[in-house]
Amino acid sequence: xxxxxxxxxxxxxxxxxxxxxxxxxxxxxxxxxxxxxxxxxxxxxxxxxxxxxxxxxxxxxxxxxxxxxxxxxxxxxxxxxxxxxxxxxxxxxxxxxxxxxxxxxxxxxxxxxxxxxxxxxxxxxxxxxxxxxxxxxxxxxxxxxxxxxxxxxxxxxxxxxxxxxxxxxxxxxxxxxxxxxxxxxxxxxxxxxxxxxxxxxxxxxxxxxxxxxxxxxxxxxxxxxxxxxxxx
Amino acid sequence: xxxxxxxxxxxxxxxxxxxxxxxxxxxxxxxxxxxxxxxxxxxxxxxxxxxxxxxxxxxxxxxxxxxxxxxxxxxxxxxxxxxxxxxxxxxxxxxxxxxxxxxxxxxxxxxxxxxxxxxxxxxxxxxxxxxxxxxxxxxxxxxxxxxxxxxxxxxxxxxxxxxxxxxxxxxxxxxxxxxxxxxxxxxxxxxxxxxxxxxxxxxxxxxxxxxxxxxxxxxxxxxxxxxxxxxx
DNA sequence: CGATTGCCGACTGTCGACAGTTTGTGCCGA
DNA sequence: TCGGCACAAACTGTCGACAGTCGGCAATCG
Numbered sequence: 001x002x003x004x005x006x007x008x009x010x011x012x013x014x015x016x017x018x019x020x021x022x023x024x025x026x027x028x029x030x031x032x033x034x035x036x037x038x039x040x041x042x043x044x045x046x047x048x049x050x051x052x053x054x055x056x057x058x059x060x061x062x063x064x065x066x067x068x069x070x071x072x073x074x075x076x077x078x079x080x081x082x083x084x085x086x087x088x089x090x091x092x093x094x095x096x097x098x099x100x101x102x103x104x105x106x107x108x109x110x111x112x113x114x115x116x117x118x119x120x121x122x123x124x125x126x127x128x129x130x131x132x133x134x135x136x137x138x139x140x141x142x143x144x145x146x147x148x149x150x151x152x153x154x155x156x157x158x159x160x161x162x163x164x165x166x167x168x169x170x171x172x173x174x175x176x177x178x179x180x181x182x183x184x185x186x187x188x189x190x191x192x193x194x195x196x197x198x199x200x201x202x203x204x205x206x207x208x209x210x211x212x213x214x215x216x217x218x219x220x221x222x223x224x225x226x227x228x229x230x231x232x
Numbered sequence: 233x234x235x236x237x238x239x240x241x242x243x244x245x246x247x248x249x250x251x252x253x254x255x256x257x258x259x260x261x262x263x264x265x266x267x268x269x270x271x272x273x274x275x276x277x278x279x280x281x282x283x284x285x286x287x288x289x290x291x292x293x294x295x296x297x298x299x300x301x302x303x304x305x306x307x308x309x310x311x312x313x314x315x316x317x318x319x320x321x322x323x324x325x326x327x328x329x330x331x332x333x334x335x336x337x338x339x340x341x342x343x344x345x346x347x348x349x350x351x352x353x354x355x356x357x358x359x360x361x362x363x364x365x366x367x368x369x370x371x372x373x374x375x376x377x378x379x380x381x382x383x384x385x386x387x388x389x390x391x392x393x394x395x396x397x398x399x400x401x402x403x404x405x406x407x408x409x410x411x412x413x414x415x416x417x418x419x420x421x422x423x424x425x426x427x428x429x430x431x432x433x434x435x436x437x438x439x440x441x442x443x444x445x446x447x448x449x450x451x452x453x454x455x456x457x458x459x460x461x462x463x464x
Numbered sequence: 465c466g467a468t469t470g471c472c473g474a475c476t477g478t479c480g481a482c483a484g485t486t487t488g489t490g491c492c493g494a
Numbered sequence: 495t496c497g498g499c500a501c502a503a504a505c506t507g508t509c510g511a512c513a514g515t516c517g518g519c520a521a522t523c524g
Contacts, residue, residue: 017306017507018507019507043475045475055508056507059290066295075476075516077475096333097329100333105325154322154326156399157329167388250478251477275505276505306507307505307506308506
């Protein structure tokens with residue numbers, strides 16, 4: 001599998017094609033709110049702006065549509081995804097379902113190496129949680145949960161989380177910043193690790209529900225504020 | 233919703249673009265095993281075969297890649313997805329996670345209308361289960377589970393199942409036919425409905441685990457037979 | 465003055481073409 | 495006979511262009 005001559009192996013020097021570059025560009029722009037939610041994106045306009053043809057732009061947009069960052073309307077083009085409270089709630093509810101399953105799988109194969117890797121990731125999270133880079137906090141938080149899915153040893157399950165993670169980023173970055181303190185972020189994740197160590201499925205499940213529930217409520221609350229502000 | 237004057241309603245005359253037609257054509261061909269697993273699909277070849285240009289073929293292939301029916305390798309093109317036992321097991325494990333969550337949600341909002349709709353769908357399943365159309369059996373079986381996700385009232389959760397369902401069809405159609413009897417298929421689904429009615433979460437979860445587990449084991453068993461046959 | 469109809473601009477869906485890359489093949493040397 | 499190298503064929507990634515369609519605007523009619 002790890003044989004360098006394996007033709008299916010990924011190349012060492014990743015030759016980034018235009019599509020991937022456009023995806024990164026658009027993803028970063030949307031998550032940084034440089035495109036307003038609901039804004040229409042013109043294929044030709046973007047292509048001209050980036051100095052390329054429409055083909056890679058179109059392909060990148062289709063990929064981002066499957067990731068839930070853009071929506072397409074036939075013959076109308078692509079629009080930046082907007083999320084109402086119901087959709088947002090659905091996203092976090094699905095996340096609860098996926099994480100419950102992932103944590104349960106990790107618990108059944110919990111060992112010293114698992115604990116060490118999770119421990120290290122929480123430490124990284126604690127480091128950035130003390131700083132001011134909100135984007136970095138989000139990424140390290142997601143990285144912890146991504147690690148859980150990796151340790152759950154189900155590639156398809158991990159991909160389901162990856163698919164959802166783009167929408168999660170969209171949810172989270174809709175709000176400007178988390179109001180959680182570095183201490184509460186750290187404590188919340190330590191409790192998740194403790195629950196895994198305990199081997200108690202019910203406790204682990206409750207902890208996951210609480211953890212995701214807090215994140216959901218926080219985002220919904222902020223969205224309500226935003227909506228109120230934008231209306232008033 | 234059903235108001236004909238609703239501007240957001242779907243148009244009566246659906247103008248199917250080439251991409252959708254190609255997706256249907258390729259999906260049907262793959263699930264009917266007219267393309268061998270692992271077979272390389274040439275964009276130009278398909279375009280010529282269908283009498284269209286490469287652009288819609290390429291776009292259709294990308295969509296099917298996101299659905300897990302094709303895989304693409306950079307500069308190599310598209311290949312029909314192959315599933316080994318590990319991947320297959322992952323797919324059904326994710327299905328268990330999603331269905332547990334969906335059934336739990338349905339249970340919390342179970343009412344007479346819910347029961348009636350599920351009842352009707354099982355009746356339809358029983359009708360076709362007695363016949364010889366294996367493809368129809370699969371579709372009605374999936375339709376029951378799709379209905380559960382619809383009743384779970386979470387669009388994102390339902391979409392996750394829809395995404396997975398293409399891979400499920402790929403798994404199921406890899407084997408030529410189910411060896412389950414019409415009676416066992418019916419009984420299995422009636423038990424799921426009874427579990428929902430009981431309002432007992434643990435019973436419902438156990439029933440779901442058993443139901444999906446049987447399907448998984450059946451597919452894995454058949455895949456092992458196939459592998460044995462194709463090797464010997 | 466409000467509603468309807470026809471027109472116009474902008475844009476998507478689709479097409480054919482070119483260049484760079486990868487794979488397969490045949491030749492040459494050991 | 496076998497391994498390495500070069501050549502050639504096929505294919506993908508990308509490009510520019512055209513036609514059909516959609517939404518908006520203005521002119522027209524009641």
